[in-house]
Amino acid sequence: MNPNFPTGLAVSLQRFYDYLHHERGLSAHTQANYQRQLTIMTQQLVELGITEWQQVDAAWVRQLTTKGMREGLKASSIGTRLSSLRSFFDYLISIDELTANPAKGVSAPKKKRPLPKNLDIDEVGQLLEVNDDDPLSIRDRAMMELMYGAGLRLAELVSIDIQHVQLSVGEIRVIGKGNKERKAPFSGQAKQWLDRWLTVRSSLANEEEQALFVSKRGTRISHRNVQKRMEEWGIKQGVSSHISPHKLRHSFATHMLESSQNLRAVQELLGHENISTTQIYTSLDFQHLAKVYDNAHPRAKKNRAPSNSESDD
Known part of the structure; x- marks a missing residue:
């Protein structure tokens, strides 16, 4: 005591x-x-x-x-x-010393959400320079292109079936969190490499398998297998950052927001129910915006020599 x-x-x-x-x-x-x-x-x-x-x-x-x-x-x-x-x-x-718990209604302050890590555009380009003709390599590049090209979650990528893909129009039907369905657009390199994967998929997939992406056993690829393969490609391609499926999705979100400045559109593309979830990417983009501001605003330019019209008084 x-x-x-x-x-x-x-x-x-x-x-x-x-x-x-x-x-x-x-x-x-x-x-x-x-x-x-x-x-x-x-x-x-x-x-x-x-x-x-x-x-x-x-x-x-x-x-x-x-x-x-x-x-x-x-x-x-x-x-x-x-x-x-x-x-x-x-x-x-x-033990009947109190009748109510005075601490029950008191909440701790909210934890600061850690900012998601993302790759810069050069690192993404370095990672995706996979040009092997091996079916597994084609599959892996198609997965990475699709994750970065459509901003998919890992669970969404793994759960895609062939019938969910509309290659001609560049759309995939995905089931997101809360079993909510959305259409994810994709184009460019993602579309090209998904087409290449579909031409060689039958060499790996079991006859009755409906999954878009399969392992070398011929069945739907697992979450862990995707994570492992992407991590290995990051090392093989000499990317200094650790590569993960989540990081590709974060990179998609950050780069889309930097280019478009359209928070609502990025929210829809990511399948976020609340825009507050998407707003975390505005924190990532702030450094980029601050640099633009410093370079562009006439009163913020650093080490700017005074013009002839400016007085030294």
Whole structure:
């Protein structure tokens, strides 16, 4: 029992730690983590004048969250603290020390979404310079061209059947997240290499197989196989970035947004239900836009010599 805490707080904490050890049988590491998080928050509550757990309400818990943010804690760390506090209060409810959990309605700050990584256009060109006549190489280039050319998800690519492809008009029917169907346009190199793959597909595919892309066993190619083959091609083609199906889709989105500046169109092409999901690519494009601004705006040009009409006064 912590002698630095008021008895009303310390006794309940010790009972909770005994419960974690004897009844829940948690590992020593997990028990120590609970104790560490709760000790920090209890100390903060004591400093705010709390002496009994019954005094704590949602407003006090929000103060702890705000304090953590001011201290520069990551959202995940604050979330861990809140989770420990919720578990502790749930225990106090179970032994009739509390009637409600004041931490239940308090949320941790949202985690910052990591920006998706993408290839630059030169890296994409380097990756896609696959000119082998081997059926597996033709298949792999067709898959990569299609992922980059249509912005497909890995699951969408793998699930395509032959009847979903309209090569003459450059459209594929894909089933996206939530079992939602959309038509994905493709053209150029994607169309050319998909045509090449269809001419050699029968040399690999089993007779009754409907999948567009098949493995050397003749059946629908697996997610892992696609990932492995793309990773291998990245190494073989000397691309410095790690290659993955997801990265090709991100590259499609970024390059389309850079060229078109049409967020709604890119949203539809990617099959995003909410435009907020697509807006993450505007963060990727900001550096590009900032450079354009610096080079173009008359008041932003760097190291620009003053014109004759400008005064030195």
